[in-house]
Amino acid sequence: MPTAKKDVIAGVFDNLRRVIQAVHGYSNRAQRVGGLTGPQLWAIKVLSEAAPTRVSDLARRMYLHPSTVVGILDRLESKGLAARYRSAEDHRVVDVKLTVKGKAIVDRSPAVAQGLLLQGLEGLSGRELRVVSEGLELLVGILGAQRVPPQLLFSPEVNLPQTGDGPGKR
Amino acid sequence: MPTAKKDVIAGVFDNLRRVIQAVHGYSNRAQRVGGLTGPQLWAIKVLSEAAPTRVSDLARRMYLHPSTVVGILDRLESKGLAARYRSAEDHRVVDVKLTVKGKAIVDRSPAVAQGLLLQGLEGLSGRELRVVSEGLELLVGILGAQRVPPQLLFSPEVNLPQTGDGPGKR
DNA sequence: TACCAATCATTGGCATAGCAATTATAATCG
DNA sequence: CGATTATAATTGCTATGCCAATGATTGGTA
Numbered sequence: 001m002p003t004a005k006k007d008v009i010a011g012v013f014d015n016l017r018r019v020i021q022a023v024h025g026y027s028n029r030a031q032r033v034g035g036l037t038g039p040q041l042w043a044i045k046v047l048s049e050a051a052p053t054r055v056s057d058l059a060r061r062m063y064l065h066p067s068t069v070v071g072i073l074d075r076l077e078s079k080g081l082a083a084r085y086r087s088a089e090d091h092r093v094v095d096v097k098l099t100v101k102g103k104a105i106v107d108r109s110p111a112v113a114q115g116l117l118l119q120g121l122e123g124l125s126g127r128e129l130r131v132v133s134e135g136l137e138l139l140v141g142i143l144g145a146q147r148v149p150p151q152l153l154f155s156p157e158v159n160l161p162q163t164g165d166g167p168g169k170r
Numbered sequence: 171m172p173t174a175k176k177d178v179i180a181g182v183f184d185n186l187r188r189v190i191q192a193v194h195g196y197s198n199r200a201q202r203v204g205g206l207t208g209p210q211l212w213a214i215k216v217l218s219e220a221a222p223t224r225v226s227d228l229a230r231r232m233y234l235h236p237s238t239v240v241g242i243l244d245r246l247e248s249k250g251l252a253a254r255y256r257s258a259e260d261h262r263v264v265d266v267k268l269t270v271k272g273k274a275i276v277d278r279s280p281a282v283a284q285g286l287l288l289q290g291l292e293g294l295s296g297r298e299l300r301v302v303s304e305g306l307e308l309l310v311g312i313l314g315a316q317r318v319p320p321q322l323l324f325s326p327e328v329n330l331p332q333t334g335d336g337p338g339k340r
Numbered sequence: 341t342a343c344c345a346a347t348c349a350t351t352g353g354c355a356t357a358g359c360a361a362t363t364a365t366a367a368t369c370g
Numbered sequence: 371c372g373a374t375t376a377t378a379a380t381t382g383c384t385a386t387g388c389c390a391a392t393g394a395t396t397g398g399t400a
Contacts, residue, residue, distance in 0.1 A: 067381080075355080092378040128308055129178055132305040135302040138301065142294075224349090234386090241385075245384095260347090263348065
């Protein structure tokens, strides 16, 4: 019983892994709603909230690497749910929008993959929700302390070659 | 304005993604210790605790699909860190063991990535730690992930107690 | 004994995910 | 004005991760 703190930490590890596994497996379980995968649903959700969006913007909003988003967009486009348009002002930029079909899917699946989590969070009391929120912020602080500030997660500055204390590779 | 709760929930989503990305990217940040990825390190860690292990057992301990583990083992074997042996009693079974080289790596990377999280958690006050713990438990409850057996986590040091439902508040 | 169902590892296919390098375009500097 | 630099999206490569077969083996059963 003097190891109370250690036990709590062990529990945090366990639960963190559970949460990650759950969220991961959740969105990864191919073919969820309407033959869409989790990230695909997530993408059209983000697009429905803020479109048109440039690719890099979408990546930032999804906390994903741009190249990852390109693949997701390829699949959405081949399904006829999203469309890409070269920007007129800046020809480097590609604007992404939902098609009518894509919008229909968003409307038809209001909560999508995160629905369960969203519902659950909404069902919490104010105090419980605050606990969850604060707990996650502490975790983010810990993980971000030696790593990446959240907002810059995938900005170019962070994409450096990992030379921190690298024992000469390559 | 009911926006308060909604904003908090949105923040929870963001932070959850950040945490997952951090833990994920952490282990993925190519070639961390000795040119190994996170899952590879995790695998040899598990192997160092319970070897020889059959493939399906390893998969179970890592909460991964056997076919996923096969790929990881292929890469470990090609690096000369693990070895597969057809079982003598049951020819369907493949036993996996670490090589000397593999064992050396485990010894050389005691805490790896999770050590930093562990450090950070230990640096929290009792109240903060309790908030993190309770928040995660609420999340686990929502996600229904409680059914995922905890057992092995990242490192063996943190992996002990788990006495049934002991410290559970829930 | 010959068949049959269960088990185990593996393979192949698809999707996500990240980084490095490439291409195209824009902005800036000499 | 031309060359360099910076930015945006994409491609190529590697690695997870899941599922659905496949092949091999085992154990049980008619």
